[in-house]
Amino acid sequence: MSESDFQQIPLVGFFPLFVNLAEAGRAVMIAKRYRELGGRIIFFSHGGKYEFLAKNQDFQITRVKPLITEEQMDEAWRMIALDTFRSKVLIKEDWILENVEKEITAFKKTGIRLLVSTNNLTSAISARAAKIPYINILSAPGSFALKIPDSVENIFTHLIPQSCKVRFINWFMPRTKMYLKPINNVAKKVGVSPFKNIAEIYLGDITFATNYLEFVNIFPNQQAFPADDYIGIIPLDELFINKIPKEEAEKIESEIEAHLKRPGRSILVSLGSSGTKDLLINILRALNKTNYNIVAIYTSVLKEKDLPKLSDNILLKKFIPSIDKVNRMVDLAIIHGGQGTVFTAVYAKKPIIGFPMHIEQHINLEKIVGHGCGLMLSKKYFKERTLIDSINKIFSNYDYYLDNCKILANKLPPPQGDKIAAEKILRFVTKM
Numbered sequence: 506m507s508e509s510d511f512q513q514i515p516l517v518g519f520f521p522l523f524v525n526l527a528e529a530g531r532a533v534m535i536a537k538r539y540r541e542l543g544g545r546i547i548f549f550s551h552g553g554k555y556e557f558l559a560k561n562q563d564f565q566i567t568r569v570k571p572l573i574t575e576e577q578m579d580e581a582w583r584m585i586a587l588d589t590f591r592s593k594v595l596i597k598e599d600w601i602l603e604n605v606e607k608e609i610t611a612f613k614k615t616g617i618r619l620l621v622s623t624n625n626l627t628s629a630i631s632a633r634a635a636k637i638p639y640i641n642i643l644s645a646p647g648s649f650a651l652k653i654p655d656s657v658e659n660i661f662t663h664l665i666p667q668s669c670k671v672r673f674i675n676w677f678m679p680r681t682k683m684y685l686k687p688i689n690n691v692a693k694k695v696g697v698s699p700f701k702n703i704a705e706i707y708l709g710d711i712t713f714a715t716n717y718l719e720f721v722n723i724f725p726n727q728q729a730f731p732a733d734d735y736i737g738i739i740p741l742d743e744l745f746i747n748k749i750p751k752e753e754a755e756k757i758e759s760e761i762e763a764h765l766k767r768p769g770r771s772i773l774v775s776l777g778s779s780g781t782k783d784l785l786i787n788i789l790r791a792l793n794k795t796n797y798n799i800v801a802i803y804t805s806v807l808k809e810k811d812l813p814k815l816s817d818n819i820l821l822k823k824f825i826p827s828i829d830k831v832n833r834m835v836d837l838a839i840i841h842g843g844q845g846t847v848f849t850a851v852y853a854k855k856p857i858i859g860f861p862m863h864i865e866q867h868i869n870l871e872k873i874v875g876h877g878c879g880l881m882l883s884k885k886y887f888k889e890r891t892l893i894d895s896i897n898k899i900f901s902n903y904d905y906y907l908d909n910c911k912i913l914a915n916k917l918p919p920p921q922g923d924k925i926a927a928e929k930i931l932r933f934v935t936k937m
Contacts, residue, residue, distance in 0.1 A: 515618035515934045516545045518637075519564075520608075520625045523553030524578045526778045527845060528623040530741040531642055531715060531923070533558045535621065537743075538927035544934070547615055551604070551625070553578075558744050569611045571603055588656060598687035605631045605691055612637055619934055622709070629706045630688070634695035638710050638937075640930065644844050645714030645735070646868035647727035648675045650875065654867045655885040679704045711933070713926050715739055715844065719916045720851075723875035736929070737922035738848045742829055754826040761831060764820045767798050770900055771835040774801040775828060779862045780841045782806055784884050786813055788839060788860075791889040793819060797896070800831055829853065837899060842866030842881070847873060854914045856899050856906040858892070860884045877909035 517539065521532030536546050536559070548559045552572035559566055580595045608631035612620065622628040623642045632639035653662075653670045662670065680702050688706060689699040700706050714735045721727045721735075749757065765771045772792065776785050785806050790813065792799050799819040803812070815821060825831055828846075832838055832853035840846040842859040847869045850857050857879030861867035870881040880895045899906050 514543060514545050515937050516547060516616055517930065517934060518547050518549055518612065518615065518617035518620045519559075519622070520549040520620060520628045521623040522625050523550050523556045523559075524573060524581065525553075525624075526555055527644075527741075527843060528642075529553065529555035529558050530744055530845075531739045532621065532623045533562055533564070533744060534739050534741065534923035535642070535926045535930070536564060537562055538923045539930055542927055542931050544927070544931055547617065549608070549611055549625075561744070567611055567615060569604075569607050571600065571607070592684060596684045596687055598690050601627060601630075601687055601691045602694065605634065605695055608632075609635045609695070618937055619930070621930065624707065626706050629700075629709070630692050630695060630697050633697045638933070640711045640713065640933075641707060641709035642713050642715060642926065643707060644865050644869075645712075645716050645721070645729055646844070646865050646872070647716075647721045647724070647729065648678075649868060649871065650724035650727070651871045651881075654861065654864060655883040656863075658885070711929075713922075713929070715922050717917055720872055720876075720913070723872050736925040737918060738844065738920040739922040739926075740829075740849075740920050741845055742827060749824055749826050757822060758826055758830075760820065761800055761822075761825065761834070764800065765798055765834050767818075769796055769798055770837070771798040771800070772837045772839060772896070773828075773831050773835045774799060774839045775846060776804075776806055776841040776860070776862075777843050777846055778805055779843060779866075780806045780860075781862070781884070782811060784860060784887065786811070787887050787889070788892065789813055789815060789819065789821075791892045794889075795893065795896075800825070800835065802828070836903070837896065842870040842873075844869060848920065851878065851910065851914055851917070852920070854907070854910045856903075856910055858882060858895055858899070860887075876913045878906060878913055 519532050519536050522528040540546055546564060548564050548566045549569050550556055550566050551569055556566060577595050604627040608627060612635045617637060619638050620628060620632040621640045649671045652667045653674050683703055685700060685703050692699055712730060712734055714730050715738060716735055717737055718728060718732060718735050774788060785803060789801060793815050796818060801819055801821050802825055803821060803823055812821060829849050832849050832855055837856050838850040839858045842861040843866055857873050859870035859881050861870050873879045874881055882891060882895060
């Protein structure tokens with residue numbers, strides 16, 4: 506491609522939610538593939554600790570004020586986890602309006618012709634106000650099928666059958682207008698049609714779903730988009746290849762291999778970046794009373810001063826070079842249910858025990874249960890005995906779970922969601 510051809514390709518803006526590892530990682534991987542196809546890219550950011558993912562790939566980043574604060578990030582996580590239904594600092598009309606106005610200015614100044622977002626939701630207003638086509642990337646796990654999240658249960662709801670609660674929440678979630686008034690007030694001020702419900706703000710002019718229908722449709726009526734919109738999983742391992750120096754990585758891998766060669770069953774524990782300190786410590790304390798060989802990754806969930814004293818059956822690491830490789834070495838994965846961790850275990854053909862932190866993870870794990878590939882437990886009602894009994898249940902029926910994992914893994918295509926999305930974006934912009 507000549508320099509003149511390159512300059513003629515419309516400039517595409519990427520605006521991920523940089524406070525979230527999965528959202529930021531997906532955007533960076535799609536942008537990376539799009540650049541490989543010859544595309545021109547600029548990133549926008551309201552700040553966040555995962556900006557480094559774009560910087561490490563040498564992408565230009567335009568910071569757009571207001572930058573998100575720690576207080577706002579904390580509230581966002583509590584709202585996602587359904588630990589609170591009230592917004593004190595995040596969904597406020599003046600804050601939303603400032604975001605939208607500054608975003609519009611940034612879009613016009615840079616001259617982008619298309620915006621791609623991974624749930625930076627004010628972009629749903631600003632892109633339309635600036636009359637820029639808007640693509641949003643969603644995990645799109647589907648609907649509730651087995652039970653409602655424990656985070657919304659209480660002493661009264663426990664008396665209602667799960668089937669009734671599931672029907673209600675599936676009816677309610679796509680229709681709720683919760684938080685919508687300040688959003689629509691801002692939309693009206695900048696000339697954008699109001700959103701009919703809160704779910705609409707997650708939809709782009711085009712929406713890509715980072716999932717597979719083979720996985721989603723284990724329960725009926727789970728498909729939310731046309732089949733062509735399901736682009737598949739976007740692995741993030743590539744973004745972390747050089748995070749650990751080679752010599753240190755080799756040492757860690759040798760430790761893990763030696764640890765897992767010990768007699769007995771082996772388990773990987775990883776709660777990603779969204780797990781909680783209390784849950785991880787409770788899991789480790791329960792496993793500390795077993796003879797299983799454990800590799801536990803604590804990432805940013807625990808600080809060094811919080812690390813518990815453990816028996817030598819548990820190998821505790823802040824990071825490991827390849828979570829995919831370790832998944833293939835162990836017999837079972839205990840995870841939080843994020844799309845990345847779920848599918849890493851699925852492709853490794855290993856059973857899962859999951860503790861969902863929020864709605865998306867809950868639904869991901871419902872599908873794992875539906876495919877007969879694992880069990881879902883409660884963070885809110887955690888009990889050591891329940892975890893140990895669940896591990897024993899899987900190991901006592903291991904061939905059943907292992908066979909189901911192999912069946913599911915063999916149904917799924919290779920994970921190329923980033924490549925497929927980039928190709929679709931290129932086809933779209935070249936027709937503009």
